[in-house]
Amino acid sequence: MFHFESDYLEGCAPQILEALQETNLDQTLGYGEDPHCEKAADMIRYVFDCPGADIHFLVGGTQANATVISALLRPHQGVICAESGHINVHETGAVEHGGHKVLALPATDGKISAAQVRGALEAHHSDFSREHMVQPGMVYISFPTELGTIYTRQELEDLHAVCTEWEIPLFVDGARLGYGLEASGCNILPKDLPRLADVFYVGGTKQGALFGEAVVFSNPRLAEDFRYFIKQNGGMLAKGRLLGIQFEALMNEGLYFNLARRADRLADRIRAAFHRKGIPFLTENTTNQVFPILENKCLEPLAASFGFECWQIVDATHTAVRFCTSWATTESAIDTLETYIRDNFQ
Amino acid sequence: MFHFESDYLEGCAPQILEALQETNLDQTLGYGEDPHCEKAADMIRYVFDCPGADIHFLVGGTQANATVISALLRPHQGVICAESGHINVHETGAVEHGGHKVLALPATDGKISAAQVRGALEAHHSDFSREHMVQPGMVYISFPTELGTIYTRQELEDLHAVCTEWEIPLFVDGARLGYGLEASGCNILPKDLPRLADVFYVGGTKQGALFGEAVVFSNPRLAEDFRYFIKQNGGMLAKGRLLGIQFEALMNEGLYFNLARRADRLADRIRAAFHRKGIPFLTENTTNQVFPILENKCLEPLAASFGFECWQIVDATHTAVRFCTSWATTESAIDTLETYIRDNFQ
Amino acid sequence: MFHFESDYLEGCAPQILEALQETNLDQTLGYGEDPHCEKAADMIRYVFDCPGADIHFLVGGTQANATVISALLRPHQGVICAESGHINVHETGAVEHGGHKVLALPATDGKISAAQVRGALEAHHSDFSREHMVQPGMVYISFPTELGTIYTRQELEDLHAVCTEWEIPLFVDGARLGYGLEASGCNILPKDLPRLADVFYVGGTKQGALFGEAVVFSNPRLAEDFRYFIKQNGGMLAKGRLLGIQFEALMNEGLYFNLARRADRLADRIRAAFHRKGIPFLTENTTNQVFPILENKCLEPLAASFGFECWQIVDATHTAVRFCTSWATTESAIDTLETYIRDNFQ
């Protein structure tokens, strides 16, 4: 049985476990004020070419989203995002629990456009009754999106421009950032992120770490008192160095990107295998998630040998499913899946 | 240099790292729905003799407190606790961020009494203007307290009785639970916890785990929909098995209690060493935290060889300091400290 | 110049001012615990035939909505409503400020159906990831809706049935309740409200009072501790009798309904006048709001003599506008408007 349900099925990259082992008896200060966090932050600043950025390590994505949004918005403001955005759909209302409305826009393949954002801002600020409505106070996007699609550099530039024009921050959820940056056809470089986003994070949990997201405030003015927010939102890890140690390992010799690239290429092989059979996809994408639309009658036999997720009912006889690869996916798992597709679909 | 600043200076008990290593490539479902969490919960149910309890694993203490309190209170209710309680002092207002007032009572050695709680409840419910005041909706205590003191069984029985009488839950923060249960003079047994508290947690972070707190709803009715609350409060770890694996190891062959007992006994040696010199203590206690009151002129020389925390200014010439032991404290560290005290205090 | 912009342009029905005058120097207890509130509540119980209902008086609609919703939901729950619902669009995120997501459903003429609600509930509770999503915890509808439309009795029965089946409360925002009950074609009686809704309110502000909404908990179990919620949400009027006095006057000899009926009939005349000219409407309705779709070139001349609200851009050359009648609308204002329409539209 080979599992492709998600990209967090296993533990972590061996280099991380080794580093945890090596440092286990070292004594360091808690709460992220240790040399490992410091060094990991420096490495991220170097890799993403943002020497002035303020960097904080959080445990998970929902926590990172809620904490950043809490720090950036005033109470009467909401966050613009795609209808399919993680904060709108899959965080049990953490943003609303923090007091803010999610201002969802219709999404195409998980993405929203600068034109949509501009439209929402103009509509709000020209409305005579705007004080009776939630004021858009920031923009949240995911890179890659929930559907594994990626923004082009031009799209990001445009979103950046509209946010700059309206003086609201752009926040990029990078839970799968590496898979996006390493995807075929991606023309965004690591250094583009801090240039175009006010805040973004480098996802660890889904990219080979046990857990952890590195939040990068490329606009450090927005990070004022951010450590208070981390603590208030329950994200201040006592043994904070665990986060530093993991990101040191991930940033070392390009491990983060190598793992992501490998996973993307393995996903490409799954895509190609379905494509050769003329099977359509819910969305065209090139990251580590693959969304073929399968006949329902194929699902049960497939599920006997492979774990995958039923993503969306497409019609009475078809379902879009999701296969994920990760740092831990083996070549043999992909070989077996390829063979199965070749022999069992027509 | 030997460090005694806190009980979270190192990584984790070796058994935990081994278990992480062994399971690293296993594939399991995320979000705590894996066999390790299930088994760890069973082990806790067995050790604490609460077969019907509902058990959830969270990452840290502030998160556990905020999440449990959010689940137990209605919006107009507050939580009674000691003035010195962690939720009142050291969680950056996480409880208030969730909408609730902390109703702080004066504490003696970190503890509050059943009589105080009864007084607060009676005062509220007999007040003509009570609807203008926050209604006490639950009681929070720490075992051991912030000052390392412990409640007696009778004290817990009394708190339990008043909570039962007024139909509000009693919640025990057990971030250092093991150190309390293993302390000399403690007459509370593991099985007393679920009997006397509606909810409590078994702290891992400060007791040999990398991180993790096991929240036990001995009253499972209070746990309804609790997983939604975990997610909403950012505490749903994607690789949830990390928590299960750690608590399996801690509950295995009494490791959790053995580590705590050893640390308590090492702390006893520090206490005894100061005591032999006639040095007074901020509080009499028997857990892993030691609070001698030292002359200020002693602090700098002491700090050259030993790490400790300055806890409280006592008067112009004296400061209460804190020494913590933990699972990782070495005999030789204690030997050296004993020798230093013997030779340098009079 | 005749104003039809809203139904809160003037002060209040003369009977109310008289009652305020007469009682001005009486001395009564504050915060709604006075004989006027008591008597007004009794009158409402009588008029709506709900002898066991628990009734509270609040100052305004947004406040009433936020307070009721805060009292009925647990933190992980959200409120189902129409996309066009007041709480979703025009309350500056008061519901989210209180911690809850508004779960908006597409609306037809401002209404949602029992089938939609059932669909949303089934979708949530059958979702494998439901704990990552906001749980639907209540249903909010407006009667009449934002577009002045009304639910039929059958539609309300169906909504009631699905809420009962799923054990969640149905809450009816009755800011314009009277206009709905008195509308031509309305087959809902006052006594249907407490039978079919768990909570509803009898709007005063838009129906002849200076301000005030009477919240009726037909299910009094849901009102537990509600006065705490009123205070916490800033709605506890010190001189609470002002609310009682107003509702006494409104409930006296059917004033509330008489004023509403008259306003509805005057609105019918406006509707008829536009209809005679073949002018279409944004929505077919029979309450005190009229939404003709006018050519843009007509707007400026019309606005020279009549106040109205531009409601929605329909296409490049047409705009839907809103005319409101109220208790204070004069016959002569309607005559003049009728004449204008007759002479100036073709």
Add this chain to the structure above:
Amino acid sequence: MFHFESDYLEGCAPQILEALQETNLDQTLGYGEDPHCEKAADMIRYVFDCPGADIHFLVGGTQANATVISALLRPHQGVICAESGHINVHETGAVEHGGHKVLALPATDGKISAAQVRGALEAHHSDFSREHMVQPGMVYISFPTELGTIYTRQELEDLHAVCTEWEIPLFVDGARLGYGLEASGCNILPKDLPRLADVFYVGGTKQGALFGEAVVFSNPRLAEDFRYFIKQNGGMLAKGRLLGIQFEALMNEGLYFNLARRADRLADRIRAAFHRKGIPFLTENTTNQVFPILENKCLEPLAASFGFECWQIVDATHTAVRFCTSWATTESAIDTLETYIRDNFQ
């Protein structure tokens, strides 16, 4: 029977009812954007000598407090106030419901000092663990206090100075502002308020209005987007002109101050009557609230003829009670009470 339980027992000053009567059929825009609110704001700016102030009208005090505090604090910040402060004791946790901790300081006669505030700020900002604690973000005081005492001008200057030094706003709850400004011995002038407080309000509810508090942002930068906050907190009155009309009347020819002065002088007579009998007071004060400490055996006979409030149990045989005067207190009520005291106390 003469009632002295509170200063909101009656309706409103006759001038206000007259103004409501006169304007009743006028048609104006809603939500405070009418000429009456504009004019009332101008009058307040004139009377308090703050031509650049931004002024908003809210319905009640709890609402005003919660809304202003919500607008001024970031989520990790709390509000410093006296332990006995209204926001700490009698608003059902409205501030915490909005997410903020009330940082209560011990109060003397209801007041806190600049030294206390400085101490709290210094303690916080010098604490190594400050990020684990709520950051003091503003100071709230009442003038007069809950105990009817008043700050001297020097005390206000000092509070202003420490707030300026630490760059946090000073907010003055003026629910009874007039009674304070007109108290014997008060050396604060209306024009001192905007000079020394960043925000304050001119209380109407307890000073002759039906309801209403005029919030004055002497520092208008702090009022950015404040109308959104009013709406979000349920304080945007649809018929907002009701607030404007009332404050126009109160500011006209000094009515507000005249009513307050008269009430203060009547309270002085009550104070003197008790004083002549050697009866002690809970607190020495000169505003419209009087707090004699009476023998318990006197209470029942007294209560047969006069309404008052039991404020605080002093010892086994004594209770502090409260008598309030207001704009509506009659000379004859005071005469009768004086006579009673003269004849029945010894």
